[in-house]
Amino acid sequence: MNINGVPYRTIWRSSDGKAVEVIDQTRLPHEFVTVRLENVADVANAIRVMQVRGAPLIGVTAAYGVALAMQRCATDIELTQVCQLLLATRPTAVNLRWALVRMQEKLSGVAESDRNVQAWLEAESIADEDVVINQAIGQHGLALIRAVWSNKLEVVNILTHCNAGWLATVDQGTALAPVYAAHDAGIPVHVWVDETRPRNQGASLTAWELQQHGVPYTLIVDNVGGHLMQHGQVDMVIVGTDRTAANGDVCNKVGTYLKALAAFDNNVPFYVSLPTPTIDWQINDGVKDIPIELRDGDEVTYIHGRTREGELVAVSIAPEGSAVGNYAFDVTPARLVTGLITERGVCAATKHGLAGLYS
Numbered sequence: 001m002n003i004n005g006v007p008y009r010t011i012w013r014s015s016d017g018k019a020v021e022v023i024d025q026t027r028l029p030h031e032f033v034t035v036r037l038e039n040v041a042d043v044a045n046a047i048r049v050m051q052v053r054g055a056p057l058i059g060v061t062a063a064y065g066v067a068l069a070m071q072r073c074a075t076d077i078e079l080t081q082v083c084q085l086l087l088a089t090r091p092t093a094v095n096l097r098w099a100l101v102r103m104q105e106k107l108s109g110v111a112e113s114d115r116n117v118q119a120w121l122e123a124e125s126i127a128d129e130d131v132v133i134n135q136a137i138g139q140h141g142l143a144l145i146r147a148v149w150s151n152k153l154e155v156v157n158i159l160t161h162c163n164a165g166w167l168a169t170v171d172q173g174t175a176l177a178p179v180y181a182a183h184d185a186g187i188p189v190h191v192w193v194d195e196t197r198p199r200n201q202g203a204s205l206t207a208w209e210l211q212q213h214g215v216p217y218t219l220i221v222d223n224v225g226g227h228l229m230q231h232g233q234v235d236m237v238i239v240g241t242d243r244t245a246a247n248g249d250v251c252n253k254v255g256t257y258l259k260a261l262a263a264f265d266n267n268v269p270f271y272v273s274l275p276t277p278t279i280d281w282q283i284n285d286g287v288k289d290i291p292i293e294l295r296d297g298d299e300v301t302y303i304h305g306r307t308r309e310g311e312l313v314a315v316s317i318a319p320e321g322s323a324v325g326n327y328a329f330d331v332t333p334a335r336l337v338t339g340l341i342t343e344r345g346v347c348a349a350t351k352h353g354l355a356g357l358y359s
């Protein structure tokens with residue numbers, strides 16, 4: 001993604017080779033600030049406080065965290081402990097576990113003296129692969145958008161929830177990759193951006209990155225989607241996912257399920273974009289078995305923003321002492337999903353559909 005004409009990924013190795021740098025997503029959209037992560041504690045903290053977030057980027061950041069650890073101490077014990085520490089940072093996005101297993105499998109077969117070099121190479125490969133995967137997702141999703149456009153020959157209206165764009169990955173995004181591909185191909189697209197309470201990733205991140213790329217969008221509060229769908233103003237929904245079960249159930253930012261219900265009721269196609277590392281083949285019933293992150297209640301009782309005078313503030317919106325249920329994700333049952341857009345192609349959200357792409 002270009003920011004003021006400069007091409008950026010969301011994460012990269014520092015020029016001195018000793019650290020990684022990320023865009024601090026807690027500061028967007030008000031400030032574009034990069035942060036240097038020097039060690040595994042910095043990486044764990046960045047994931048926990050959501051300086052980096054989004055399933056694919058969480059996985060890639062953790063992989064770099066392992067590399068940072070290996071440059072200081074490359075023993076078996078260190079490798080195991082570092083992976084355990086990073087795995088505990090966030091529970092829902094399965095890309096985290098996937099990346100750590102891949103790093104561990106790669107490094108456990110390597111002599112301690114070579115682990116530093118190999119760890120950096122592997123982390124770089126995971127990052128590069130993410131970009132290639134997302135480009136392919138973009139092309140498969142583009143075909144779906146193009147099909148809508150050829151029928152309609154007017155602006156294609158796409159609704160999305162949370163941020164599954166460039167900022168949630170290394171580059172391109174998952175749900176937004178098809179949007180960028182369509183926009184770049186000259187297809188007129190417009191995105192309805194759910195603000196995505198409580199942390200407002202839609203308002204602060206999706207709106208920001210669409211604006212950077214020049215894609216027309218309209219920011220809406222989370223409850224508007226149903227109304228828009230009833231009035232024919234949404235041609236398709238495309239969202240990302242933090243973990244997709246082997247039966248096609250899809251876990252994503254809380255509120256996604258309600259969008260899927262509204263889409264189903266109004267015959268609006270509901271697509272989910274995902275890279276292969278987001279599939280959890282060990283879970284056959286996503287609704288029952290995908291762990292849902294419970295986050296701090298302050299995210300619900302306080303709103304963060306910037307005053308007209310430019311001051312960054314957090315404002316309380318509820319009585320002190322309110323009980324809060326801050327469920328960060330929900331699961332959309334596969335029966336509500338029109339299709340899964342993967343780097344291998346588009347398939348039905350069923351065991352059978354996935355088998356068509358993965359066996």
Ligand code: MRU
Nearest residue numbers: 053054055164168174240241253
């Ligand atoms: O809590 P977050 O911001 O990490 O949640 C992100 C999402 O829910 C995204 O939609 C999901 O990770 C898919 S990202 C390509």
